[in-house]
Amino acid sequence: MKGEANMKIRRVLIIDGYNDEPGGLGVPPYIDVYPRYIAGALWYADKDIKIDYVTVDSFRSSKSWIRKASLYDLVVVIAGVVVPGRYLGGRPALPEEVELWGRLIEGPFKVLAGPAARWGMGLEGGRPAVPPYKFQRAGYHVLVKGDVEQYFYELAKYGEERASPHSIRRDYKLTNVVSVLGARIVRQHPNYGRNLIAEIETYRGCARWVSGGCSFCVEPLRGRPVQRDPRGVVEEVKALYEEGVRNFRLGRQADILVYGSKELGEKEWPRPSPEALEKVFRGIRAEAPNLETLHIDNVNPGTIVRYPEESRRSLKIIIKYHTPGDVAAMGLESADPKVTKINNLNTTPEEAIEAIKIVNEVGRIREDSGLPHLLPGINFILGLPGESKKTYRMNREFLEEILKRDLLVRRVNVRRLMIIPLTRVSRMKVSFDKKLRLLASSFIWWVRNYFEVEMLKRVAPPGTTLKNLWVETCLNNLCYARSPGSYPLVVALKGSFARGTLIKKAVVRGIRTGRSVLAEPVEVYEHCM
Ligand code: SF4
Structure with a gap:
């Protein structure tokens, strides 16, 4: 540490290595809560602290960063992909990079925060995650296992000896204050002023912690859910909006439909509270009147089938206030009842079909030939305990049934199991042998090359209008x-556009792959970088 435990912190560097968790995404264009809460907590303790924020993509692009980092009093590394995906907007920090920086940055007090510190990290399903102790050995002085705002506030206010990295919030009082103060850190994000999207937290944990939750998931490890009052959420959105953010996702929770439910934290299946949901959505629209995106993320299909009426009302409220092209991501994980039982998963395939039907009833409407308002997304995890050859037949039959019933889903997310230390699956027998691995690969191929293509033809047929597209990368005469x-x-x-160009309006001309369409820009575009 540069100086002793209680030395005054004047200059702080936050290196955002990005996180991806069941409830929370921080890969650009997203900025998750960690850098915002950390900055806000430090400024709440001492408004004169100077904080620099750098993304891992910028950090690794210049060797001089390691030398510059050594000049700070405190270096915070945020990292941890625990639900790996494919990323277009940035390349998350690798475990070996996080270790290397711990070793190479000499001088400052070094703190690791995010899922990597709490549960470990990986970048690929099908392999165990790297456990947190490896990072401790790599030279980080502290790994924050609790809630970041608690630790960093105590660190800046009372010094290292009195700051507990295990401190967990019991309510959102401190979070509400620091989230507002930390909003201005967004100005240092490379996507600021363009397509930056802020992930917003409404509660912590999963209602299913009561029964232990799904075997592979880290959310139940957060303990009894703690909810944030609508005012706190709205005030944070207002602060971000005033700083210039125009895109928001209420994505930091396990199931948006049960936000505000009095039974959340008490029952495994809380009854949704459409009134509470309306309060938060209405408040956001009032404080951020010209926002461009307001989306959601996770929805538990088990909630929808248990409370179809309340869920329909809640979904209608979301549609009333959100922006179209929205996705309600649902974790089915496996269509095999044996796997569902062994891993204590959310729902049966029959229930999932019912939930998909209800979301379709409410959400598949379109405006001005645009994308449907709100569609379900489906998550599968391959390699869970209990799988057999039959599992893959059932997974495929489940998706075929969706096509047969002419239901729409926006995307199918197929991941291989990543074993995170402390989750229940880490103590279970997992045998993902060669035969199953081959079946998994063939299922993924079928999803990508058949199901998603068929589905995309229905979701975004030629003539569909797409708005506010930001060019992220170009390759072989195509820009994405x-x-x-x-x-x-x-x-x-088709053609060549500078990265960061805004295409205000384009029209779909055809399907390219199961995940992408070919479109033609039809309205003025602006060069924004
Ligand atoms: S329902 Fe399962 S997958 Fe979803 S957050 Fe809860 S434990 Fe995790």
Whole structure:
């Protein structure tokens, strides 16, 4: 540490290595809560602290960063992908990079925060995650296992000896204050002023912690859910909006439908409270009147089938206030009842079909030939204990049934199991042998090359209008753009556009792959970088 435990912190560097968790995403264009809460907590303790924020993509692009980092009093590394995906907007920190920085940055007090510190990290399903102790050995002085705002506030206010890295919030009082103060850190994000999207937290934990939750998931490890009052959420959105953020996702919770339920924390299946949901959505719209994106993320299909009426009302409220092209991500994980039982998963395939039907009833409407308002997304995890050859037949039959019934889903997310230390699956027998691995690969191929293509033809047929597409990368005479939001479509545009160009309006001309469409820009575009 540069100086002793209680030395005054004047200069802080936050290196955002990005996080991806069941409830929370921090890979650009997203900025998750960690850098915002950490900055806000430090400024709450001492408003004169100077904080620099750098993304891992910028950090690794210049060797001089390691030398510069050594000049700070405190270096905070945020990292941890625990539900790996494919990323277009940035390359999350690798475990070996996090270890290397711990070793190479000499001088400052070094703190690791995010899922990597709490549960470990990986980048690929099918392999165990790297456990947190490896990072401790790599030279980090502290690994924050509790809630970041608690630790960093105590660190800056009372010094290292009195700051507990295990401190867990009992309510959102401190979070509400620091989230507002920390909003201005967004100005240092490379996507600021363009497609930056802020992940917003409404509660912590999962209602199913009561029964232990799904075997592979880290959310139940957070303990009894703690909810944030609508005012706190709205005030944070207002602060971010005033700083210039125009895209928001209420994505930091296990199931948006049960936000505000009095039974959350008490029952495994709380009854949704459409009134509480309306309060928060209405408040956001009032404080951020010209926002461009307001999306959601996780919805538990088990909630929808248990409370179809309250869920329909809640979904209608979301549609009333959100922006179209939204996705309600649902974790089915496996269509095999044996796997569901062994791993204490959410729902049976029959229930999931029913939930998908209800979301379709309410959400598949379109405006001005655009994308449907709100569609379900489906998550599968391959390699869970209890799988057999039959599992893969059932997974496929489940998706075929969706096509047969002419239901729409926006995307299917198929991941291989990543074993995170402390989750229940880490203590279970997992045998993902060669035969199953081959079946898994063939299932993934079928989903990508058949199911998703068929589905995309229905979700985004030629003539569909797409708005606010930001060019992210170009390759072989095609540029790829996405609009900010939940699981946005990848849109391939012929021609050459600078990265950061905004295509205000484009029209779909055809399907390119199961995940991308070919589109033609039809309205003025602006060069924004
Ligand atoms: S329902 Fe299962 S997968 Fe979803 S957050 Fe809870 S434990 Fe995790």
